[in-house]
Amino acid sequence: MDNIEVRKRLKSSGLRVTPQRIAVLSTLVESNAHPDADQIVKSVRQQYSNIAIGTIYHILDNLVQKGIIKKVQTEQNVVRYDAIVEPHIHLYSGEENRIEDYFDEELFDLIQDYLQKKEIKGFEVNDIRIKFLGEFTKERK
C-alpha cells in the first residue's frame, strides 16, 4: 500500500490527514512484525525526528477506534499493533517473542459454521481471536 492509499484510509475514516498519521500507518502497513509503540516511535522518527511518544499513542488509539488497525496482546506486557484487520491466526513463539500471521480461510469457515450450528448460550460472538503458541522451525526462519 502506498501513501496515497494510506491517506485515503485516513480520510475516509474521518480522521484528519496529518504527516504523523501517514507515517505511523505507513510504518504499520509496511511491517509484518506486529511492532509495539516503541518500535513504531523509532521507525517513524527516522523521518520525523521530533514526533512525540504521546502523539504516537494517540494516533494508534485513533486508528484502533476507527478499525483501521488492531491491538495485539502478547505474553509480555506490551501492546503490539497489526495493520491487518481481516480474520487471521497469529503464530506466536514466546522464545523469540515473535508473531507471524497465518491465513487460513478454511479453518475460519470451519469455526464459523460450527458456531452457527451450536451457538453459545448467553453470549453473542462479534470477533474470533485465535493464537497458536509454539516454535518456529527452520523452514520459516
Added chain:
Amino acid sequence: MDNIEVRKRLKSSGLRVTPQRIAVLSTLVESNAHPDADQIVKSVRQQYSNIAIGTIYHILDNLVQKGIIKKVQTEQNVVRYDAIVEPHIHLYSGEENRIEDYFDEELFDLIQDYLQKKEIKGFEVNDIRIKFLGEFTKERK
C-alpha cells in the same frame, strides 16, 4: 479443590509449600473471574494482611512456570490469571471487561483434527488459544 489438594499441587511441582502460595493458588482456584494481580492481592490480604505485592507477583510467576496456572491477556494492559489449564475458550466482553470460560471439547477436537491433517509449514503448535470477543446477553448475566 480444597487446601490439601492445593498443597499437593504445589509439592508435586517442586515448589515449597508456603502459606502465601497456598493462599494465592486457593484464591485463584476458587475464582472464576480470571483476576489480575491486584485483585489477588486484595483477596489474599483478607487472610494475610501483610503479604507483599512483590511476593504475589513472584508466586504467580512460579505457578505459571510450573504450568499450574496460565496468564490471560486482555484488551487492557493488565495480566490476568487462570487456574484452569485444560483447553477452553475465553468469552470476553470489552464493555464489561469480563472473561468467562467456555468449554467445548468438540470444537477443540475439530481444530486439532484440522491441524493434524493440514500442518503449518515452519511452525510447531504447542498450545491453542481461542478468544471470542462479544457481548454477554441476559441469560448469562
Added chain:
DNA sequence: ATATATGCAAACTCTTTGCATCGTT
C-alpha cells in the same frame, strides 16, 4: 543447615494526561 521464599521499598517500563502551540479542514 541450607536453599529458597518473603516483605519492603525503590526503580523501571509502558502508557496516559494536561496544556500550550500548531496545522488541517
Added chain:
DNA sequence: AACGATGCAAAGAGTTTGCATATAT
C-alpha cells in the same frame, strides 16, 4: 476561523528488582 492534532513533560499504573530477614525442607 475553528476545531482537532501535536509536542513536551509530568504523572500514573502495573510490574520487576535488590536486599535483608524469615521459613520450608
